[in-house]
Amino acid sequence: xxxxxxxxxxxxxxxxxxxxxxxxxxxxxxxxxxxxxxxxxxxxxxxxxxxxxxxxxxxxxxxxxxxxxxxxxxxxxxxxxxxxxxxxxxxxxxxxxxxxxxxxxxxxxxxxxxxxxxxxxxxxxxxxxxxxxxxxxxxxxxxxxxxxxxxxxxxxxxxxxxxxxxxxxxxxxxx
Amino acid sequence: xxxxxxxxxxxxxxxxxxxxxxxxxxxxxxxxxxxxxxxxxxxxxxxxxxxxxxxxxxxxxxxxxxxxxxxxxxxxxxxxxxxxxxxxxxxxxxxxxxxxxxxxxxxxxxxxxxxxxxxxxxxxxxxxxxxxxxxxxxxxxxxxxxxxxxxxxxxxxxxxxxxxxxxxxxxxxxxxxxxxxxxxxxxxxxxxxxxxxxxxxxxxxxxxxxxxxxxxxxxxxxxxxxxxxxxxxxxxxxxxxxxxxxxxxxxxxxxxxxxxxxxxxxxxxxxxxxxxxxxxxxxxxxxxxxxxxxxxxxxxxxxxxxxxxxxxxxxxxxxxxxxxxxxxxxxxxxxxxxxxxxxxxxxxxxxxxxxxxxxxxxxxxxxxxxxxxxxxxxxxxxxxxxxxxxxxxxxxxxxxxxxxxxxxxxxxxxxxxxxxxxxxxxxxxxxxxxxxxxxxxxxxxxxxxxxxxxxxxxxxxxxxxxxxxxxxxxxxxxxxxxxxx
Numbered sequence: 001x002x003x004x005x006x007x008x009x010x011x012x013x014x015x016x017x018x019x020x021x022x023x024x025x026x027x028x029x030x031x032x033x034x035x036x037x038x039x040x041x042x043x044x045x046x047x048x049x050x051x052x053x054x055x056x057x058x059x060x061x062x063x064x065x066x067x068x069x070x071x072x073x074x075x076x077x078x079x080x081x082x083x084x085x086x087x088x089x090x091x092x093x094x095x096x097x098x099x100x101x102x103x104x105x106x107x108x109x110x111x112x113x114x115x116x117x118x119x120x121x122x123x124x125x126x127x128x129x130x131x132x133x134x135x136x137x138x139x140x141x142x143x144x145x146x147x148x149x150x151x152x153x154x155x156x157x158x159x160x161x162x163x164x165x166x167x168x169x170x171x172x173x174x175x
Numbered sequence: 176x177x178x179x180x181x182x183x184x185x186x187x188x189x190x191x192x193x194x195x196x197x198x199x200x201x202x203x204x205x206x207x208x209x210x211x212x213x214x215x216x217x218x219x220x221x222x223x224x225x226x227x228x229x230x231x232x233x234x235x236x237x238x239x240x241x242x243x244x245x246x247x248x249x250x251x252x253x254x255x256x257x258x259x260x261x262x263x264x265x266x267x268x269x270x271x272x273x274x275x276x277x278x279x280x281x282x283x284x285x286x287x288x289x290x291x292x293x294x295x296x297x298x299x300x301x302x303x304x305x306x307x308x309x310x311x312x313x314x315x316x317x318x319x320x321x322x323x324x325x326x327x328x329x330x331x332x333x334x335x336x337x338x339x340x341x342x343x344x345x346x347x348x349x350x351x352x353x354x355x356x357x358x359x360x361x362x363x364x365x366x367x368x369x370x371x372x373x374x375x376x377x378x379x380x381x382x383x384x385x386x387x388x389x390x391x392x393x394x395x396x397x398x399x400x401x402x403x404x405x406x407x408x409x410x411x412x413x414x415x416x417x418x419x420x421x422x423x424x425x426x427x428x429x430x431x432x433x434x435x436x437x438x439x440x441x442x443x444x445x446x447x448x449x450x451x452x453x454x455x456x457x458x459x460x461x462x463x464x465x466x467x468x469x470x471x472x473x474x475x476x477x478x479x480x481x482x483x484x485x486x487x488x489x490x491x492x493x494x495x496x497x498x499x500x501x502x503x504x505x506x507x508x509x510x511x512x513x514x515x516x517x518x519x520x521x522x523x524x525x526x527x528x529x530x531x532x533x534x535x536x537x538x539x540x541x542x543x544x545x546x547x548x549x550x551x552x553x554x555x556x557x558x559x560x561x562x563x564x565x566x567x568x569x570x571x572x573x574x575x576x577x578x579x580x581x582x583x584x585x586x587x588x589x590x591x592x593x594x595x596x597x598x599x600x601x602x603x604x605x606x607x608x609x610x611x612x613x614x615x616x617x618x619x620x621x622x623x624x625x626x627x628x629x630x631x632x633x634x635x636x637x638x639x640x641x642x643x644x645x646x647x648x649x650x651x652x653x654x655x656x657x658x659x660x
Contacts, residue, residue, distance in 0.1 A: 047255045049269050056269040063265035063277065063305060092271070126382075145390075147383060 038115040038138060042087055042154045045103050049089075053096020060085040061157065082137070084157035091150045100150045107133060107142055120160055134160035198261035198281040206260065207231055207299055209247055215240025222311070228302030230311060235295045244295050248287065259285060265305055279305040288312050356389045515579035525578040532569045532580075533558055550646045557646055570642040581640055591636040606636050614639035 035043070049056040061083045091097035106114045110122050114133065117140060121132040127146025132139065139160065141153040155163065210217065216236030223229045235241035248254060254274060257264040262280035269275075272291035278284065286298045286308045300308045360382055367378040516522035526533070533556050539546045548559035554574060560567040568581040594606040605611070610625035610632055611618065625632045 043257065050254070052271070055271070056267070058264065058267040060263070060265045062263075062279075126379075145387075147387075 036116055036135065036138065038117055038135065038140070038154075039156060041115060045089065046087060048099065048103065051099065053091060053093045054100055055090045055092055057088045058085065082157045083155065086156070087154045089150075089152040091148065094148055097148050097150050100152065101144070104142060104150070104152055107131060107140065108144065132160075132163075134163070139163045198283050202260040203283060203299065206251070210244075210297070213240060213243040213247065215243055217244075228300070230298055230300035230303060230308060232311065233297045233299075241295055244297065245289070248289075248297075253287065254289075277305045277309060284308040286312055352389060352392060356385055360385055514582075516577060519576045522576040522578050525580070526571055526573075529569050529571070529578065529580060532560065532567070533571050552646050555642070555646055557642055568640065570640065572642070572645060579640065579642070581638065583638070594636055607634050609634055611636045612639055613637070614641070 046056060046058065048054070089100055091100045101108065107117075108129065108131065110119060110124075110129075110131065112119050117133040117135045117138065119131070120134045121130065123130040127144075129142070129144040129146070131142040131144075133142075134140070137157055137159060139153075139155040139158055141151075141155075143149075143151045210219065210231075210233050215238070217240050218232075218234045218236050220232045221229065222232065233244070235244050251259065253259060253276070256278075258280075259278050260283075262278035262283055262285055264276065265279050266277040267275070274287070274289045276285075276287045278286075282302055284298070284300045284303055284305045286300075286305065287296070289295045296312055298308050298311055300311075363378050363382050363385075367375050367382075370378060514525070516525045535546045535549070535558060537546050537549050545561055546558055547561040548557070550557045554572070556569075556571045558569050560569075566581075566583045569579075571578050591606050594611065595604045608622075610621040610623075612621060612625065613619075613636065625635075625637065627637060
């Protein structure tokens with residue numbers, strides 16, 4: 001009896017817990033998937049925008065769908081599949097450029113693997129660099145003109161092959 | 176047994192507790208109350224959308240209030256938070272000193288628009304989507320800044336195709352830019368090989384500047400041109416060995432396009448096989464206005480105006496019509512175009528441009544066109560050119576500093592025929608049912624007789640240009656009908 005009651009309690013606990021993704025709030029949802037090292041790093045980087053010189057944008061796929069579901073057909077929305085969110089940083093002056101560059105140095109060095117992400121593309125000419133890193137469910141795109149503009153885009157919930165399929169011509173979302 | 180029961184209860188309560196971890200409703204209430212304690216002039220509104228939905232809108236009325244709202248938001252670390260009271264950050268745009276953030280969770284929404292300079296708005300809502308809440312904000316624009324633009328690097332694209340740079344621009348335009356900039360870069364690179372270190376550094380900077388200029392131009396073109404999704408230009412042949420191109424985009428934007436890029440755009444237009452040209456003169460310069468009227472616009476106007484009366488499509492733009500619109504506009508002819516001087520500078524430019532057309536007498540031939548009418552009075556000049564392909568009317572009034580040109584392409588009757596041929600939601604023959612008067616982009620639909628120059632019309636398309644009245648004194652042109660039939 002003792003064992004049965006304990007199992008029942010455990011079942012209820014696990015059962016209710018497993019319903020969270022459906023019933024609970026988004027903040028509970030995030031507990032389900034632990035953030036990767038690179039996600040945490042980019043989240044931390046987002047806070048440095050207070051220092052200025054860097055424009056920043058963040059959009060979750062929930063918001064994207066909310067904003068554009070009326071404009072896009074179902075098939076177009078499927079593109080976003082498991083996409084979770086995107087962040088973008090763009091330097092707007094030299095100070096911001098240097099700051100963002102320093103923060104992204106581990107990736108700009110072109111190492112084969114950084115924070116669990118693998119180097120997929122590296123194009124370098126003169127001082128300009130275009131770099132793509134990828135993990136199983138995230139993409140990091142860096143575009144450095146070697147002077148003032150450094151653009152960093154981070155997409156979570158999209159693998160490299162999906163990015164190549166859907167992102168070749170670029171995403172461009174306005175809100 | 177008691178222990179087992181306690182364990183069960185505790186586990187159950189813990190599990191249920193996880194469910195209740197959602198929105199902190201008391202926290203939301205407290206957060207709202209905190210606004211009432213702020214210093215300065217606070218504007219506060221409560222809006223009930225329906226029984227279950229409401230929104231509280233707070234905005235700063237002065238500097239002091241702006242600062243105290245900011246302090247409150249900072250207290251909760253809201254400028255950098257990714258969740259708040261159970262709501263998740265769904266969107267955030269931060270540019271220079273302004274920032275917009277939207278949180279949403281379990282029916283609750285929080286939107287903050289800090290525009291800096293004493294202007295901040297905070298909206299807390301229940302029962303509304305974040306999009307609806309954002310629409311309530313005075314500072315929110317759907318097409319405002321905050322674009323997220325994520326692109327594969329250009330070189331990545333090269334791997335996949337022959338196109339060189341950004342995929343969104345037509346390749347003709349890209350090639351025009353390439354031909355313009357690349358030779359200069361190549362030349363500098365050659366020079367750099369044998370240059371002193373000092374000169375090499377200077378060359379490097381020059382190359383960098385050229386590349387930046389190139390990039391800037393691509394960005395500008397992408398913004399102005401590529402978004403149109405196709406060649407939205409109108410090419411008019413037969414005037415002074417040249418062709419007039421009327422871009423279907425804002426004139427200022429077109430004027431901002433560099434000449435070498437224009438070449439590319441025009442190559443692109445020619446490349447479509449629809450418009451063929453040799454020289455490329457652009458309609459519309461500083462101090463002038465130009466515009467295009469297309470039969471479909473006329474029909475659309477008619478449908479819109481009569482939508483209620485005749486129970487046609489309420490909007491006047493059914494999907495079918497939009498599809499027709501697109502095809503017809505890109506199809507090109509027939510068209511009615513005008514170009515008119517807005518300022519003295521524009522007048523001077525136009526008169527100079529059109530002098531060759533203004534000076535000819537009746538019967539003179541010019542580029543497959545024939546002068547079929549000419550009137551001169553008090554220094555004013557009017558000349559009409561005719562060809563099976565179209566009609567060109569030019570008018571000059573030095574006293575008014577007014578010069579204008581009207582072009583009807585596709586033959587005069589073609590315009591009216593096209594209007595009659597258009598079918599919108601089963602409605603055909605619009606110009607057979609009413610009079611349509613077009614004047615500098617204004618379209619007037621007249622149901623009933625229309626009288627012009629002593630002639631009464633039951634239906635048809637008419638162009639009002641204003642210069643007939645000036646030339647004939649009383650608005651009557653004897654024996655002259657400009658009805659397009």
